[in-house]
Amino acid sequence: MKKLSFKIMALAFIAGTFLQSCGGSHEDNTETIEEAPVEEVVVETIEDDVTYMLPSPLQVVSLFKNAGLEYVGGITNPKENVNNYNSKYYQKLNFGVYAADMAYAITNNQSQESINYLNAIRELSEKIWMTDVINSIGVAERLEKNVGNEDSLVSIMADLQMQLDDYLDENGSSYAGSVIFAGAWVETMYLALNGNKNDNEKLTSRLSEQSYVVENIILAVTQANEDKEYDDLIASLEGIKSHFNDLNGDVKVLSNEKLDSLKTAIIELRTKIING
Amino acid sequence: MKNIIAIALLSLVSFSTVNAQESASCDATTIKNEMKAELKPDYKYDSSKITRYTTSADFQGKEIEVPLFEGEKYRLVFNITDANKNFQLYVYSEKAGTKNRKALFALKNVREEGKSVYTYEPEGQSKLYITYVIPPSLEGVKESCVAFMLGYKF
Numbered sequence: 001m002k003k004l005s006f007k008i009m010a011l012a013f014i015a016g017t018f019l020q021s022c023g024g025s026h027e028d029n030t031e032t033i034e035e036a037p038v039e040e041v042v043v044e045t046i047e048d049d050v051t052y053m054l055p056s057p058l059q060v061v062s063l064f065k066n067a068g069l070e071y072v073g074g075i076t077n078p079k080e081n082v083n084n085y086n087s088k089y090y091q092k093l094n095f096g097v098y099a100a101d102m103a104y105a106i107t108n109n110q111s112q113e114s115i116n117y118l119n120a121i122r123e124l125s126e127k128i129w130m131t132d133v134i135n136s137i138g139v140a141e142r143l144e145k146n147v148g149n150e151d152s153l154v155s156i157m158a159d160l161q162m163q164l165d166d167y168l169d170e171n172g173s174s175y176a177g178s179v180i181f182a183g184a185w186v187e188t189m190y191l192a193l194n195g196n197k198n199d200n201e202k203l204t205s206r207l208s209e210q211s212y213v214v215e216n217i218i219l220a221v222t223q224a225n226e227d228k229e230y231d232d233l234i235a236s237l238e239g240i241k242s243h244f245n246d247l248n249g250d251v252k253v254l255s256n257e258k259l260d261s262l263k264t265a266i267i268e269l270r271t272k273i274i275n276g
Numbered sequence: 277m278k279n280i281i282a283i284a285l286l287s288l289v290s291f292s293t294v295n296a297q298e299s300a301s302c303d304a305t306t307i308k309n310e311m312k313a314e315l316k317p318d319y320k321y322d323s324s325k326i327t328r329y330t331t332s333a334d335f336q337g338k339e340i341e342v343p344l345f346e347g348e349k350y351r352l353v354f355n356i357t358d359a360n361k362n363f364q365l366y367v368y369s370e371k372a373g374t375k376n377r378k379a380l381f382a383l384k385n386v387r388e389e390g391k392s393v394y395t396y397e398p399e400g401q402s403k404l405y406i407t408y409v410i411p412p413s414l415e416g417v418k419e420s421c422v423a424f425m426l427g428y429k430f
Contacts, residue, residue, distance in 0.1 A: 051340045056322045059428055063345055154430060158321040162312070166304045169326045205346075212343040212402055219341075 052220040054177070055213065056161045057096070057184035058154065061103040064192040067202040071108035072195050076101040077187065077274045079120040088128060089229060090276040092176060095124045096183025097273060103184075104191055106157050111147040118143060128176075133167045134160075175224030182217050182233060183273055185210075190270045193263040199256065207262075208254045211244035236269045302328060302358045302421040311353040311425040314395050319351045319427030328421045331360045331413035339372055340406040340424060349429035350398055352406075354383065357392040359422045364409040367396060371405055380404070 077097050085091045098120045105113035122134045134140075139160050146152035168177045189210065196203050218237050221230050243262040247254070254262065304326055315321060327338055344350055354365060367381035381396040398404055408422055 049338050051325055051327070051338070053323055053325065053340060053342045053426065055343065055345075058320070059322050059345075062430060063348070154320065162308060162321045162324065165324050166308060169324075170304050174325070209345055209402070216341060216343050 050219075051174070052178070052216040052223070054181040054185070054216055054220060056103075056158070057100040057181070057188055058103040058107070058157050058161060060185065060188045060210075060213070061100065061107050061191070062154075063206055064188065064195075064203060065107050067206045068200045069192055069195045069203055070197070071104070071110070072191075075191065075194055076104060076113075076117075079116050081274060081276070082120040082123050084276045085124065085127075086276070089179075090273070091124050091127045092179045093183035093186075093233075093273045094276070095121060095128065096180040096185070097187040097270075098124065099180070100184040100187035100191070103157055104188075106150070106153045109148065109150050109153075111143070111153065114153060115140065115143050130164070130167055133163050137163050175220070178217065178220035178224050179230065179233070182221055182237065185213060185217055186266060186270050186273060189262075189266045193259070193266055196259070201253075204259065205253050207259065208244070208247060208252060211241070211247055214241045214244065236265075236272070240265045240269065302326065302419070304423075307355050307357065307421075307423045308425065310357075310393055311355050311423060314353045314393055315351060315425070315427035318429055319349075320430040322426045322428050324423065324425040326421055326423045327408060328419065329408075329410055331410060331415070331418045331420060333412050333414075335412060336410040338408045338410075340408075341371070342404045342406065342426060344398065344401055344404060346402060351427045352381075352396045352398065352404070353425040353427065354394045354396075355392055355423040355425075356383065356386075356394070358420055360410065360413055360418055360420045361415070362411040362413070363420070363422065364411070365422065366407045366409070367398070368405040368407060369401060372407065377405075 077094065079098070082094070082098070085094050098117050102114050102117035102121065105111075105117055118134070118140060122131075122140075125131055125134050137159055139156060142156045143153065146156065164180075165177070168174050189207070192203060192207055196207065214237060218234060218241060221234055221237065224230060225234060240262065243258055243265060244254070246258060307326065308324060311324070312321060325340060327340070329336060329338065342352075352367065356363060356365070365383040366379050368377050368379055370377040380398060380401075383394055386394075406424060410420075
């Protein structure tokens, strides 16, 4: 990552520091540090070293569901496809896709489907060396014990997300998380755009809000793209982002025409991802 | 002679104090479990980020950009247990360098409160910008960290 450029107006602080380094006892120094005039520290700019947070697939799916997205069977990525992903690139992306499918199943009380998708995630996690994430909190056992209890299943999924975030944090792989989330986001958009029947206004509004998310995904994946391995993904996401370009302070919801073109772009990228 | 020994020992101690590279534990599981407790019972875990940094003689800053969805209720939880003494944290309405940037929440000089976990519930924002300010440290180099967790009302 590039070095942070961080301009801070802190004349008083610097003056204090200078004075204490010029003389005085150690005790005096400590006092000066504690009483440093932090009030006068004003952050002007941060040009780099920014972390772009991404919402969990569970939150995005729940948001769509609360906006009226109905469950449509058979449109998720078939779990049998899990064996088709041989490169780390597609394994990470489809880890995200299956996480979104699992969230979709859980929020629609499809317990068996949830377990099937958890198994797909587990298989992929082994391939990308994240086995412990799934095993450490006994997700499978907890899912089986709570079949039919949506509230518990949601909590289990949230725990799984936390475990995944912890793993990525601890192993310095936060950037891999952005690629996983890119896969998850494309899948949630695919599910929502396919389930957006009868021009559901609320759902259209929620879909329109995703412009903020795709923006952050692009920025986060770009940070992970030191070896240029995600150039194609970034280009596809930039293409998707362009469908939101008409939105501004006055226009907050995508037109039907834009929704259709967005759907086409999402289907295209999603097909590429799940075909590996 | 005694004086020379005393001066030598004192110098050694001072040198060690300035140069020792201390490490805060920054154990993700412990830190996050404390934070997760702050989400219960109304909020579900959404995402989190442990920001690790090393104090130095320079100012440092880090920013976290958080997208939110309209009308949803969120709770931001911060754990500063392993942050350095003068660490400051701000939540802004706009990106750094933007004219209308407004501080919505701030943590500075809070060590005396004896707390290490703080929460903030934003209203009506579509994005939040969390800024960590790490002032120069004269206490030597120290590995530190601060943790952020986002919960949403399910």
